[in-house]
Structure formats: structure tokens, C-alpha cells
Amino acid sequence: xxxxxxxxxxxxxxxxxxxxxxxxxxxxxxxxxxxxxxxxxxxxxxxxxxxxxxxxxxxxxxxxxxxxxxxxxxxxxxxxxxxxxxxxxxxxxxxxxxxxxxxxxxxxxxxxxxxxxxxxxxxxxxxxxxxxxxxxxxxxxxxxxxxxxxxxxxxxxxxxxxxxxxxxxxxxxxxxxxxxxxxxxxxxxxxxxxxxxxxxxxxxxxxxxxxxxxxxxxxxxxxxxxxxxxxxxxxxxxxxxxxxxxxxxxxxxxxxxxxxxxxxxxxxxxxxxxxxxxxxxxxxxxxxxxx
Amino acid sequence: xxxxxxxxxxxxxxxxxxxxxxxxxxxxxxxxxxxxxxxxxxxxxxxxxxxxxxxxxxxxxxxxxxxxxxxxxxxxxxxxxxxxxxxxxxxxxxxxxxxxxxxxxxxxxxxxxxxxxxxxxxxxxxxxxxxxxxxxxxxxxxxxxxxxxxxxxxxxxxxxxxxxxxxxxxxxxxxxxxxxxxxxxxxxxxxxxxxxxxxxxxxxxxxxxxxxxxxxxxxxxxxxxxxxxxxxxxxxxxxxxxxxxxxxxxxxxxxxxxxxxxxxxxxxxxxxxxxxxxxxxxxxxxxxxxxxxxxxxxxxxxxxxxxxxxxxxxxxxxxxxxxxxxxxxxxxxxxxxxxxxxxxxxxxxxxxxxxxxxxxxxxxxxxxxxxxxxxxxxxxxxxxxxxxxxxxxxxxxxxxxxxxxxxxxxxxxxxxxxxxxxxxxxxxxxxxxxxxxxxxxxxxxxxxxxxxxxxxxxxxxxxxxxxxxxxxxxxxxxxxxxxxxxxxxxxxxxxxxxxxxxxxxxxxxxxxxxxxxxxxxxxxxxxxxx
Ligand code: SF4
Numbered sequence: 001x002x003x004x005x006x007x008x009x010x011x012x013x014x015x016x017x018x019x020x021x022x023x024x025x026x027x028x029x030x031x032x033x034x035x036x037x038x039x040x041x042x043x044x045x046x047x048x049x050x051x052x053x054x055x056x057x058x059x060x061x062x063x064x065x066x067x068x069x070x071x072x073x074x075x076x077x078x079x080x081x082x083x084x085x086x087x088x089x090x091x092x093x094x095x096x097x098x099x100x101x102x103x104x105x106x107x108x109x110x111x112x113x114x115x116x117x118x119x120x121x122x123x124x125x126x127x128x129x130x131x132x133x134x135x136x137x138x139x140x141x142x143x144x145x146x147x148x149x150x151x152x153x154x155x156x157x158x159x160x161x162x163x164x165x166x167x168x169x170x171x172x173x174x175x176x177x178x179x180x181x182x183x184x185x186x187x188x189x190x191x192x193x194x195x196x197x198x199x200x201x202x203x204x205x206x207x208x209x210x211x212x213x214x215x216x217x218x219x220x221x222x223x224x225x226x227x228x229x230x231x232x233x234x235x236x237x238x239x240x241x242x243x244x245x246x247x248x249x250x251x252x253x254x255x256x257x258x259x260x261x262x263x264x265x266x267x268x269x270x271x272x273x274x275x276x277x278x279x280x281x282x283x284x285x286x287x288x289x290x291x
Numbered sequence: 292x293x294x295x296x297x298x299x300x301x302x303x304x305x306x307x308x309x310x311x312x313x314x315x316x317x318x319x320x321x322x323x324x325x326x327x328x329x330x331x332x333x334x335x336x337x338x339x340x341x342x343x344x345x346x347x348x349x350x351x352x353x354x355x356x357x358x359x360x361x362x363x364x365x366x367x368x369x370x371x372x373x374x375x376x377x378x379x380x381x382x383x384x385x386x387x388x389x390x391x392x393x394x395x396x397x398x399x400x401x402x403x404x405x406x407x408x409x410x411x412x413x414x415x416x417x418x419x420x421x422x423x424x425x426x427x428x429x430x431x432x433x434x435x436x437x438x439x440x441x442x443x444x445x446x447x448x449x450x451x452x453x454x455x456x457x458x459x460x461x462x463x464x465x466x467x468x469x470x471x472x473x474x475x476x477x478x479x480x481x482x483x484x485x486x487x488x489x490x491x492x493x494x495x496x497x498x499x500x501x502x503x504x505x506x507x508x509x510x511x512x513x514x515x516x517x518x519x520x521x522x523x524x525x526x527x528x529x530x531x532x533x534x535x536x537x538x539x540x541x542x543x544x545x546x547x548x549x550x551x552x553x554x555x556x557x558x559x560x561x562x563x564x565x566x567x568x569x570x571x572x573x574x575x576x577x578x579x580x581x582x583x584x585x586x587x588x589x590x591x592x593x594x595x596x597x598x599x600x601x602x603x604x605x606x607x608x609x610x611x612x613x614x615x616x617x618x619x620x621x622x623x624x625x626x627x628x629x630x631x632x633x634x635x636x637x638x639x640x641x642x643x644x645x646x647x648x649x650x651x652x653x654x655x656x657x658x659x660x661x662x663x664x665x666x667x668x669x670x671x672x673x674x675x676x677x678x679x680x681x682x683x684x685x686x687x688x689x690x691x692x693x694x695x696x697x698x699x700x701x702x703x704x705x706x707x708x709x710x711x712x713x714x715x716x717x718x719x720x721x722x723x724x725x726x727x728x729x730x731x732x733x734x735x736x737x738x739x740x741x742x743x744x745x746x747x748x749x750x751x752x753x754x755x756x757x758x759x760x761x762x763x764x765x766x767x768x769x770x771x772x773x774x775x776x777x778x779x780x781x782x783x784x785x786x787x788x789x790x791x792x793x794x795x796x797x798x799x800x801x802x803x804x805x806x807x808x809x810x811x812x813x814x815x816x817x818x819x820x821x
Contacts, residue, residue, distance in 0.1 A: 003649060004583050007642060014590055026597065028625075030604040051519040074519060076610040158476045162501045164817045166526025166607055171476050173596070176589035190474035207427055207500045208479055210449050211471050237520055242435055242444040243504040262526065264606060 015180045019139035019273070023094075023266040030077045031093040032259070035068060037108045037124045040087035042117045046079035052230065052237045055079055062112045063122070070096055070104040071233035071247075074261035095135055097258040097271030099278060101249065104233070104259060135270060139184075142273035145280045146185045150196065154186045154276060157195035157219065161212045161251075162202030162244065167229045167262040171199065179265040186272065192218040196279055197272070201228045201262075203235040203244040204251050216252055222282035224255040224275045228268065233257045297323060300377075308334050319542065321374050321691065322755055327381040330390045332366055335379055336397075345370045345377065346685075347393070347672070348757075349766050350400045351781040352383070352407040354438045362413055364390055365781075367755060367766065374691050376755050383413050392418035399672020402787060410436040410506075425499050425820075427453045435507055442507050454497045459485030464492065467802065471500045478816035482805075489801040494794045498819050505821035509780035510772075514540060514614060514748060517777065521767075522609050524782055525818035530563045530608040531760035532782075532818075535767045538693060539756035540614045543771050544748045549740040552616025553695040558629075558732050559608055559617075560694060561725040564761035566595040568718040568725075569640065571813050575715050576647060578807035579656040587643050591636060598632045601625060616742030630733065637726050644719055657712035661796040661808030665707055673792045675763015675785045677812050680717045681709035681792075687759035699731045709796075711811040721761075748775050760785060762815065784818030 016024060043066045047055045054072035058065045080088045098104060107125045110118040146154050158171055174181040175188065189195055192215045204212060216225065227248035230236035235246035248254050255278045258271035300323060301315035311334070313326045327335065339345040345368040353363050362383040369376055383390045392415035394401040404415040405424040412434035415421060423430075429451040434440055459466050464487050471479035481497040505524060509517055521536035522529040534556055541548055573588025596606045602625060603611040611617055621629075647653055663673070665682030674685055686703040688696040704720035706713040750773045758765045763785030772778040793812050797805055 004646060007587070007646065008583065011587070011590070026600045026604075028601055028604045030610065049515065051516040074609070075605075076519065077604065078610075159472055160476075160478050160501070160816075162503055162817075163478070164523040164526040165478055165815060166523070166529065168476055168478065169527060169607065173589075173593065175476075176593050177586050178590065178593045188476060192472075202501065203503055205501055205503050206446060206449060207502055208471065211479065211500070215472055231523075237516075237523055238503045238505070238508065241442045241504040241508065242433070242440075242446055243502050261609070262607070 014177050015183065016178055018179075018266050018269065019135040025092060025094075025264070025266070027092070029092050029094075029264075030075045031091045032070060032073065032075065032096060033077070033079050034089050034091050034093075035106065035108075035126075036087040036089075037066075037121055037126070039085060040083070040108075040118060041085045042083075043110075044116065045082040045084070046088055049078040049082045051076060051078065059112070059116070064110045064112055064118070066108045066110065068106040069234070070259045071101060071257060072230055072236065073259060074230050074237065094260065094264055094267040095270045096260075097256055097267065097274050099256050099274065101233070101254070101257055104257065138270070138273050138277075142276040143184055145276050149280050149283060150185075150276075152185050154184070154197065154279075155189040155195045156186060156197045156199050156272070157190075157192045157215065158188055158199045158201070159212055159215050160201050161208040161232075161248065162205035163229070163231060167201035167232070170262045170265050170268060171201070171228070173265045174268055179269065181269060181272075184273075192216070193220065195219050196223060197275060198223065198225045198252075199228060199272070200225060200248045200252070201232050203231045203238040203246055204248055206243050206245060209245060209251055212251055222279060224279045224282070225252050226256045226258060226271055226275050227254045228258050228271075229263055230259065230261045233259060236261065300325070304335070304338075307338055311335075318752065319754070321376060323375060323377050324753070325377065325379045327379060330364075330381050330384050332364070332379055332381045333391055333393070336366065336393060339368050339377065343370050347397060347400060348376070348764065349768075349781070349783045350393075350403045350407070351768065351783075352411045352413060352436070353770065353779050354411060354436065357438050361385055362388070362411060364407065364413075365768065367768070369690065371690075376691070376757075378755065387414070388412065389414045389416045391416055392421075394418050394420075397672070398670055398791065399788065401791070403783075410434060412437065423454075425502065427497070427499065428455065429453055435504065440507075442504060442511055454481075456483045456495050459493065461487065463487055480816050484802060484805070486802055489803070490799055491797050491802055491805065494797050496790055496794060498790065498816060501817045501820040503821065506780055506782060509777050512776075514775045514777070515745070517780075518613060519610075524821060525784055525786075525815040526607060527567055527815065528563065528760045528762065528765070528784070528818065530559050530612060531758050531765055532767075532784075533609075533612040534560060534694070535756050535758040535760075535765045537612050537614045538758070539754055539767045539769045540745075540748060540771075542754040542756055543752040543769060544746060546615060546743060546746070548616045549743060550695065550736050551620070551739055552741040554698075554732050554735045554737060555617045555621070555741060556612060557694040557696060557699075558729050559602065559611065560758070561729050561732075562595065562599060562602070563608055565636075565722050565725045566592055566599065567761040568722050569595065571810065572643070572647070572715055572718055574810045574813070575657070575711065575807060576653065578810050579653055581647070581650055581653050584643060584646050584650070584653070587639070587646070591639055591643065594632065594636060598629065601628050613742065614745045616740075618742065620741045621737065626733065626737065629729075633726060633729060640722060654712065657715065657807070658710055660711045660804050661800055661811060663709040663792050663796040665709060667795050668709065668792065671791045671795065672788050674788045675760075676714055676717050676721075677789050677792050678763065679703065679705045680714040682707045685764065687757045687764050691757050693756075693758060695732060695735065696728075698735065699728050701728050711807055714811040751778075762786065762813070762818075763789070782821055784815055784821075786814035786816070786819040789814055790819065
């Protein structure tokens with residue numbers, strides 16, 4: 001017993017203070033790729049190597065539409081390596097969670113040279129992709145909401161609807177002493193009946209569709225659904241096939257999408273805190289109905 | 292070691308088994324194919340097992356009707372003391388689509404033969420339990436791995452019965468269904484326990500909830516993308532599966548991976564092992580209420596996951612292995628981080644193990660819990676950690692050296708007791724061995740080239756590739772196709788072998804011990820279901 005105490009004291013506190021302080025992440029971490037559309041001279045090499053089709057092209061005559069979907073991206077960095085013009089860079093940004101699936105998609109339209117490289121940028125739609133800048137206040141707000149509105153605790157039911165278990169590893173890591181999600185009053189619970197939030201991973205498989213629907217049905221209102229990872233958002237590399245239905249929103253209404261493959265624990269936390277806000281809104285509206 | 296020439300093998304087999312043996316060929320020294328003239332593999336499997344003590348590592352099928360007019364079954368054998376794989380290739384009867392089942396004598400292939408039935412619509416004649424395993428009972432009669440079945444086929448939504456479980460009778464006997472959604476944050480599967488009071492009489496499993504068409508998908512995407520699919524077979528084994536896949540392609544194309552690439556792979560394979568073993572040791576501790584040990588273990592795991600990110604840019608070691616080697620080299624700062632973190636970890640790990648060793652109550656809960664006897668383990672074909680705790684002395688790193696393993700000496704821990712305590716013990720020993728391997732590898736050649744470019748891969752090459760993932764033996768078998776695509780990719784995760792071990796080990800234990808017994812095997816559902 002004494003040894004255990006000794007060990008505990010000598011180890012000290014290891015818990016990180018994200019999001020009150022910026023996440024401590026390695027300088028080697030590969031986050032989202034960023035695209036300098038003005039500078040980009042040719043999107044074909046990047047689209048060619050992208051393993052999940054997150055970068056896709058459609059050429060019509062002498063014009064090209066480039067679509068970048070962070071909902072498919074696995075942060076592999078190949079696009080940056082393949083693009084010789086430095087227009088694609090790998091950043092360390094990971095706070096990409098959003099309530100709107102469309103916010104994860106960028107598009108650009110180019111006119112083309114005879115050799116199919118880009119001549120000029122005609123149009124670009126990048127305003128919507130919004131890397132959260134004020135995560136600190138997001139954390140504060142969520143903490144307040146949990147304290148005041150949710151009776152000091154938020155209960156999450158996690159469902160693996162077909163994942164490779166990579167997302168599960170990071171969700172489990174949220175509970176370790178370093179990330180310690182319980183400091184927000186957030187707990188993972190066994191019964192969907194106790195849960196306010198459904199955290200879903202995987203492409204939804206044909207074999208899990210019913211179990212997922214039943215779990216969702218068993219939850220009391222108001223409730224929110226969070227889709228985790230490239231597969232949870234879009235089916236990821238598995239896409240849609242005879243056994244996979246694709247992303248979670250093919251089966252359930254999704255409130256927040258968290259990109260990544262898998263999303264790192266801080267990215268998960270960021271998405272969960274965002275979803276707390278959605279839950280609070282819904283609770284508020286429900287009460288208004290009630291009175 | 293001397294490996295017999297193909298003509299010698301051919302002569303010997305021909306003498307024993309007659310004209311049924313059509314040809315013997317070896318595209319590589321460590322991989323011999325024996326082509327049979329008909330579907331009956333029983334005489335040759337008998338012969339190989341009896342005369343050579345060969346072990347059947349995996350069985351799978353391939354639809355070759357478009358090219359050769361038949362389905363083939365492949366039986367991959369290995370023999371103790373030889374690095375060679377011997378692969379028996381047997382055509383399935385074209386009229387009845389039948390093949391003889393080996394499951395009655397070799398329970399190890401029970402699930403794999405049923406998988407062939409479900410995915411190819413072939414019939415394993417004489418199978419003791421021929422019910423569906425890889426597709427649930429409600430699935431329409433489709434055979435997804437046939438060539439004429441399109442990947443994108445949309446099937447009607449699920450309805451009806453998933454699976455009929457065997458009923459359990461008797462006074463006070465209850466059936467307890469659990470899953471597919473479990474209490475914790477784990478993967479989905481269904482467990483049906485027949486219990487008499489507390490003790491478990493019989494456990495029935497239903498897996499394949501996470502089946503996502505992976506093997507079929509491998510036939511549709513180009514090789515450089517397929518590496519990422521391999522990394523997503525089982526997230527906790529991303530690097531092992533990724534390596535097994537890249538190795539397969541490299542073998543098929545006779546590519547020579549530079550030494551530095553091989554050494555770096557070895558280091559990363561061992562980091563993956565250490566990381567997962569530590570997490571499992573912690574998880575076993577939690578399940579018997581030793582939460583302090585769990586807290587330390589998960590803190591240590593987080594340290595290692597950080598290290599993964601330092602070394603590869605990904606906490607799961609993703610996006611690092613590639614066909615031809617590894618994608619990036621390491622600079623001095625990274626190597627320093629590796630050395631320092633490993634030193635820190637080694638000391639902390641020892642303290643963690645001391646804590647566990649000193650806890651009488653933990654030992655008491657784990658000893659004699661969930662026993663898998665060595666004879667059972669052998670019959671069921673159990674591999675990896677679960678096998679080595681029950682006397683099954685297999686380790687691909689030693690038996691079929693790959694990456695840079697032949698350059699380093701290490702011990703393969705084997706115990707005979709087969710309880711949860713010893714499955715934990717195997718992990719503890721292996722972590723210590725892995726630390727040793729990484730330290731030795733770091734003194735090795737870490738300069739110069741770490742990768743060669745991928746050429747155009749020649750079509751119609753078959754090859755087997757094996758990796759000792761942290762769970763156990765991973766096998767990928769491929770046939771290459773035109774345009775850097777695959778014709779077939781068979782994935783065998785060790786989990787597929789080891790579920791029957793869980794069924795065996797829980798019998799007679801109380802249901803409250805199920806979680807810790809399950810954790811002590813810690814199998815991958817996604818690796819099983821694909
Ligand atoms: S980083 Fe994302 S967009 Fe770039 S190649 Fe990889 S998956 Fe595609």
C-alpha cells in the first residue's frame with residue numbers, strides 16, 4: 001500500500017489543461033492539409049495519390065472543379081508530398097469539428113492550360129471551413145453548460161457501428177489520466193437510457209444498422225449525435241459497398257462531425273464540447289415547448 | 292537451414308500420394324505451391340501433419356472461374372524449424388461446388404471453412420457445424436467474394452433473425468445474451484452465455500458485425516491506396532497489417548527493401564507491440580479492481596503514443612510504412628527522443644510490474660482464471676499471446692524472419708499454465724524483449740536509404756506474407772493483377788484463430804470473470820470481421 005502511495009505522489013499530476021491551454025502536441029503531428037488555391041498549379045498529382053478520394057477533380061472542357069472534403073481526409077500528408085508547387089501544406093491543425101457537414105468541403109474552379117495544368121483560379125469557396133480559433137471560450141462555455149444546465153454531468157454512450165477500432169483507442173484515451181474527460185463532468189455510460197449524447201464511430205455496417213438505431217431510440221430526448229472520424233462522417237476509405245452503408249448520417253441525424261483518422265483525443269474533446277452547446281440549445285427549446 | 296528443392300518435394304509427394312499431385316513450384320525459396328488434381332486434400336494434409344508435424348496456418352478460397360474455370364482452395368502449412376511455407380492449392384469440384392471439410396479433425400479451420408462457404412457459395416462437406424459464420428443468417432443468398440458480385444451491390448436492409456443460438460436446457464440453466472452494443476467502449480459482437488447460477492456452461496459467439504467488405508475492396512483499389520486500407524483492418528495493429536501488406540507486394544515484385552527501411556519497420560513493429568501490451572496489462576488490472584495499476588499503465592501508454600507521433604506523425608503509426616520501405620527517415624532529434632522515452636518507459640514499466648507483482652489479491656484473481664489447456668490450444672490452432680501462454684511455441688519473427696528480425700536475438704516466452712495471469716506474464720516478458728530489440732536496432736544502420744520506389748507490379752504473382760503482430764500471426768495472401776491492382780487479397784488476423792480459445796477458456800468460470808478473461812485475449816473484432 002505504501003509503495004502505491006509513494007508511486008502516486010512521485011508521479012504527480014499529469015493531466016493536460018486543454019482547451020484552457022493550447023494542446024501540447026508533437027511538432028511532427030500531421031494535421032489537416034491546407035491549400036493555397038491561388039498558387040496551386042496542378043491538382044492532379046494530389047488527387048491521384050489521395051487514398052480516400054478526399055481530393056477529387058472534375059474536368060469539363062478547359063475548366064476544372066477541385067473538391068477537397070475534410071470529411072474523407074485521413075491526414076496522410078501524401079497530397080503535400082505530391083504537389084511540387086508548395087501549394088499544399090500539412091498543418092498541425094486538428095480542431096475541425098463542425099455541426100454542418102458542408103463546412104468540411106472546399107471547392108475551387110480553374111481554367112486549364114492545354115497541358116491540363118491550372119491557368120487561372122475562377123472561383124473558390126473556402127469561407128466555410130473554419131478552424132476553431134476560440135476553443136478556450138468553447139471549453140468555458142461547455143463547462144458552464146454542464147454545471148448549470150445539465151446538472152453537472154453529461155453522459156455519453158459510445159457505439160462502434162463498424163470501425164477499425166482506431167477511433168475507440170482515442171476515445172478510450174479521453175479517459176486516461178492525461179486527457180481525463182471527467183474533469184468536465186463528462187462520463188461514458190453503459191446504458192443509452194442514461195445518455196445525452198451518442199458518439200458513433202465506423203462506417204455504419206449493414207450488420208450494425210439496426211443495433212445503432214435501437215440504441216438511439218432508447219435514449220431520452222433531448223439528445224445529440226456525434227459522428228467520429230473519416231469513416232463516421234463519410235464511410236472513409238470503406239465508402240459504401242454491399243456491407244457498408246457509409247457515414248453515420250445515412251442512418252441518423254448527426255449534430256456534430258469530428259474529422260480525423262482517428263481524431264486525436266483533443267479533437268474529440270473539441271467536438272464533444274461543441275456538441276454540448278447543441279444539446280443546451282435543444283434543452284432550452286424543449287423547455288420552451290413544455291411551459 | 293537447407294530447404295529441399297521443389298523437385299525433391301514433388302518426387303516425395305508423388306510417391307506417397309500418386310498422380311493427384313500435379314505439380315510443385317516455388318517462385319521464392321520460402322514458399323512452395325503444390326497443385327492438386329482434385330478437391331480431396333485429406334490425404335495430403337494427413338501426410339503433411341503426420342510425417343512433418345506441419346501446422347495448417349490458414350485456409351481460404353479464390354474465384355478463378357473467369358481465367359481458369361474453377362474455384363481454388365488454398366491451404367497454407369508451416370513446419371516447425373523451417374522458414375518455408377507450403378501451400379496446397381486444390382480445385383473445388385466444378386459440378387457440385389463441394390470440397391471436403393477438415394474441421395472435424397482440425398477444429399482450427401472451423402470458422403475459415405465456413406467463411407469460404409458464406410463468401411464464395413462453396414460447400415464444406417462433412418463440416419460438423421456448417422451454419423453461417425461470416426454473413427448473418429438474415430443475409431440474402433449472395434456470395435460477395437465471387438468475381439461476378441459487384442462490390443457496390445445494395446442489399447435490402449436488415450430484418451429477421453440474425454442467428455439461431457443453440458438452446459440450453461436444464462434446471463436453473465439460463466441464457467444471457469450480451470451485445471452487440473456492450474457496456475464499455477469496445478467493438479461490437481454478440482455473446483450468448485448459458486449459465487447455471489454463476490458458472491458459465493457454454494458460450495456462443497456471433498461476430499462479423501463490423502464486416503465492411505474489406506477483402507473485396509482490396510480487389511478494387513490501386514495498390515498505393517490499398518496500403519491505407521491495410522492500416523484500417525484493425526486500428527490497434529495499423530503498422531503490423533500495413534507492413535504485412537507492403538511485404539506481400541514487395542515479395543510479389545521481388546523488390547529489395549533497403550536495410551534502413553527494414554530496421555525502422557522493426558523498431559515500429561516493436562513500438563506497436565509495447566504500446567498495446569502495456570494497455571492490455573492495465574486493462575486486465577482494471578477488471579480485477581486494481582485501478583491504480585490501470586492509471587499508471589494508461590499514462591505509460593499515452594507516453595508511447597506520443598512517441599509514435601514523434602516518430603511517424605501519427606499516434607497509431609499510420610502513414611509511415613509504404614511499398615518499398617518507409618516514407619520518411621528519422622533525424623537525430625527523433626532518435627534522441629526514441630532513446631530517452633524508451634529509457635524512461637523501461638524504468639516506469641518495471642515499477643508498474645512491481646506494483647502488480649506485490650498485489651496478492653490481483654494475483655489471486657488472475658491465477659487459475661480462464662484456463663486454456665495446452666492440448667486444447669494446439670487443437671484449436673491458437674496463435675500469438677494466447678497460444679504462447681498455453682504452450683504453443685509460435686512466433687513469426689523467429690520462425691519466418693522478416694523486416695530485420697534475423698539480425699537481433701530475442702527470447703520467445705512460452706508458458707504451459709494458460710490462465711489469465713500467464714497471458715499477462717507473456718505480455719510482460721514480451722515488452723521487456725521488445726525494449727531489447729529496439730535498443731539493438733537503434734545501434735544498427737539508420738543512415739542512407741530507407742525506401743525504394745515502387746515499380747509497376749507484375750500481374751499474376753501469388754505470395755504469402757506474415758507478420759507477428761502484437762496479438763499474433765497476421766497473414767496476407769495476394770494475387771497481383773494488371774495496372775497495380777490486386778486480383779485477391781486474403782487477410783487473416785490472429786483474432787480469427789483465437790475466438791474459439793475464449794469459448795474454451797470461459798467454461799466453468801463465473802460470469803463475473805468473463806470481462807477479465809476476454810481482456811486477457813483482447814481480440815480484434817474488426818480484424819476478425821473485415
Ligand atoms: S492528407 Fe487528406 S487530402 Fe491529403 S492525400 Fe491524405 S487523405 Fe487526401
